[in-house]
Amino acid sequence: MTTAGGSVYEAKAVILATGAKNRKLGIEREQELTGRGVSYCATCDGAFYKGKPVAVNGGGNTALEDAMFLSNYCSRVYVIHRREGFRGEPQALEALRAKDNVEFILNATVTGLLGEPKLTGVEVTDKLTGETRVLEVEGLFVAIGQEPENHGFENVVALDHLGYISAGEDCTTGTPGVFTAGDCRTKAVRQLTTAASDGAVAALAACSYIG
Numbered sequence: 001m002t003t004a005g006g007s008v009y010e011a012k013a014v015i016l017a018t019g020a021k022n023r024k025l026g027i028e029r030e031q032e033l034t035g036r037g038v039s040y041c042a043t044c045d046g047a048f049y050k051g052k053p054v055a056v057n058g059g060g061n062t063a064l065e066d067a068m069f070l071s072n073y074c075s076r077v078y079v080i081h082r083r084e085g086f087r088g089e090p091q092a093l094e095a096l097r098a099k100d101n102v103e104f105i106l107n108a109t110v111t112g113l114l115g116e117p118k119l120t121g122v123e124v125t126d127k128l129t130g131e132t133r134v135l136e137v138e139g140l141f142v143a144i145g146q147e148p149e150n151h152g153f154e155n156v157v158a159l160d161h162l163g164y165i166s167a168g169e170d171c172t173t174g175t176p177g178v179f180t181a182g183d184c185r186t187k188a189v190r191q192l193t194t195a196a197s198d199g200a201v202a203a204l205a206a207c208s209y210i211g
Helices: 042-049 061-071 090-097 192-210
Strands: 014-016 020-022 053-057 076-081 102-106 108-114 121-126 132-135 139-142 146-148 178-180
Touching: 014 192, 042 061, 042 139, 053 061, 061 076, 061 090, 076 108, 090 102, 108 132, 178 192
Parallel strands: 014 178, 053 076, 053 139, 076 102
Antiparallel strands: 020 146, 108 121, 121 132
16 A cells, blocks of 8 residues: 555555544635634534524534534524425424524525634525525534545545445455445444444454455
8 A cells, every 4th residue: 555645555454444524614714714613513612602692504413413502502593504404303303493592594505704813603695595694603513414534545445425435334345455444434323432343343354354
């Protein structure tokens, strides 16, 4: 195997454990304001916004859970979703709709980030009418999923349509001698415990392959 830096390593088996990263909005100033109002983890950073207005962008379980968590601390929580319907569990959505300090902004996307040097608001655009409005918030929590870091291995192993390495619970890829573990592979649950489990399974599979 040759790395991007030109180093060459010889091995009889390889385990790919590249992980996954939070999917970003891909809009101007996102990187600049990350840690200054833009966050990807409500449980990590939510306490910094106690008594302040915030927004959550997303429509899955993570977004709903983040909004519920933040609603217990923040003065107001806007839930911004690009569609009318949610992918998250109906019970979680129902509980969130019952909160007095939660407002849903549907069929809309975040198109601008305001504030210097910290976030003071987000611009949202209605996908149906094209109209824009500004939400005065001090925090934006992005919860639109994850993306794997497998781009450098697309010629080594098979990837699914989302870029995850195609492998089952045995962590074996379709390429002889190449195994995978963690959030970078196709799986239903991505948590620390399942990643650690994958590591053990992949290691034993590699040892068995080497013989």
